Amino acid sequence: xxxxxxxxxxxxxxxxxxxxxxxxxxxxxxxxxxxxxxxxxxxxxxxxxxxxxxxxxxxxxxxxxxxxxxxxxxxxxxxxxxxxxxxxxxxxxxxxxxxxxxxxxxxxxxxxxxxxxxx
Amino acid sequence: xxxxxxxxxxxxxxxxxxxxxxxxxxxxxxxxxxxxxxxxxxxxxxxxxxxxxxxxxxxxxxxxxxxxxxxxxxxxxxxxxxxxxxxxxxxxxxxxxxxxxxxxxxxxxxxxxxxxxxx
DNA sequence: TCGGTGTGCAACATTTAGGTTGCACATCGC
DNA sequence: GCGATGTGCAACCTAAATGTTGCACACCGA
Numbered sequence: 001x002x003x004x005x006x007x008x009x010x011x012x013x014x015x016x017x018x019x020x021x022x023x024x025x026x027x028x029x030x031x032x033x034x035x036x037x038x039x040x041x042x043x044x045x046x047x048x049x050x051x052x053x054x055x056x057x058x059x060x061x062x063x064x065x066x067x068x069x070x071x072x073x074x075x076x077x078x079x080x081x082x083x084x085x086x087x088x089x090x091x092x093x094x095x096x097x098x099x100x101x102x103x104x105x106x107x108x109x110x111x112x113x114x115x116x117x118x119x
Numbered sequence: 120x121x122x123x124x125x126x127x128x129x130x131x132x133x134x135x136x137x138x139x140x141x142x143x144x145x146x147x148x149x150x151x152x153x154x155x156x157x158x159x160x161x162x163x164x165x166x167x168x169x170x171x172x173x174x175x176x177x178x179x180x181x182x183x184x185x186x187x188x189x190x191x192x193x194x195x196x197x198x199x200x201x202x203x204x205x206x207x208x209x210x211x212x213x214x215x216x217x218x219x220x221x222x223x224x225x226x227x228x229x230x231x232x233x234x235x236x237x238x
Numbered sequence: 239t240c241g242g243t244g245t246g247c248a249a250c251a252t253t254t255a256g257g258t259t260g261c262a263c264a265t266c267g268c
Numbered sequence: 269g270c271g272a273t274g275t276g277c278a279a280c281c282t283a284a285a286t287g288t289t290g291c292a293c294a295c296c297g298a
Contacts, residue, residue, distance in 0.1 A: 014136030018286090019129045029209050036244060048287050050246085055285090069244055069295040080210040084203060090148050091199040137256085155274060167257050169276085174255090188265040188274055 007059050012083045015059035020044065021052045025075065028062065032074035126179050131202045134178035139163065140171045144194065147181065151193035 015021060024038060035053060039046035053073050056062040060079035065072050134140060143157060154172060158165035172192050175181040179198035184191050 008138065010136055010138045010141050012136075013132050013141070017129055017131075017133030017136040019127065020286095022129050022132070025209060034244075044286085045288065046245090047247095047289085051286075071245070075209070077210040080206055084206045084210065087199055087203045087206070090144060090194070091196040091203065139256090153274075163256085164258065165275090166259085166277095170256070190275070 006082075007079070009082060009086050011059045012061065012079045015056050015061055016083070018052070018055075020049075021056055024049070024052055024056065025061065028073060028075040032065070032072040034070045034072055036070075038073065125198070125201075126177060128201060128205050130178045131180065131198045134175050134180055135202070137171070137174075139167075140175055143168070143171055143175065144180065147192060147194040151184070151191040153189045153191055155189075157192065 016025065020042060023042065027033065027038060035050050036046055038053070039049040042049060053062060053064070057064065057073075061076060062073050063076045065074070135144065139161060142161065146152065146157060154169050155165055157172070158168040161168060172181060172183075176183065176192075180195060181192050182195045184193070
């Protein structure tokens with residue numbers, strides 16, 4: 001009777017509550033990478049990154065797949081959506097959140113403002 | 120030069136990454152309460168609850184207000200919306216999250232479905 | 239088959255989170 | 269004023285999170 005059921009929402013938030021892991025998640029948004037590759041560019045060791053990936057995987061946010069001698073990690077958006085649903089439930093700040101999304105250029109400067117119906 | 124700027128998203132997620140705090144946030148969704156009142160109904164002491172409220176406040180999720188000899192804590196949804204925006208940015212699972220929200224009856228059986236423009 | 243590369247433990251050290259107890263102080267209602 | 273109630277702070281404890289190093293093992297390619 002392995003504890004294989006879906007982890008609690010708190011575990012998902014916990015997994016996201018760390019800068020390093022948040023960075024990993026952001027990177028993984030663009031594809032699947034090996035632990036070694038992910039550890040290049042951060043300040044901690046590969047082992048530390050592996051531990052973070054493990055935390056993310058336990059929370060259901062990440063899954064891994066063996067490719068020859070490498071292990072590729074990739075994002076699993078399902079738990080992320082559970083977390084979204086939870087946030088929506090408490091804040092109900094639906095439209096304002098959407099607005100903030102639009103104003104968040106940060107990493108998608110390709111999309112022009114497009115006359116965004118500014119309230 | 121006090122560190123008064125808005126806390127990082129990771130801090131918000133961190134604050135939400137604990138069952139007790141998640142419970143507090145859920146309670147605070149229904150109004151403002153004192154620390155003593157919030158500590159009744161949970162298994163930990165008032166001091167522990169106070170610490171959790173402090174964590175939530177540092178993350179910008181909660182604010183407090185003095186009322187005579189009491190201190191009332193209430194939810195501040197703004198950071199919550201930042202977190203939503205972040206999740207949306209990575210998962211882009213907008214519609215599916217909406218769906219899950221609808222199927223989440225859990226704590227809002229009072230509000231009827233009201234034919235919510237289900238595109 | 240052998241060197242290079244990637245992965246998987248395990249032991250260990252350090253810091254932080256989470257919780258408790260105890261007590262001092264403030265405030266409200268008589 | 270005085271007891272009841274609510275708050276604030278500090279010391280302390282324990283478990284868990286985070287990170288490191290070292291080494292064994294697996295796999296790929298020439």
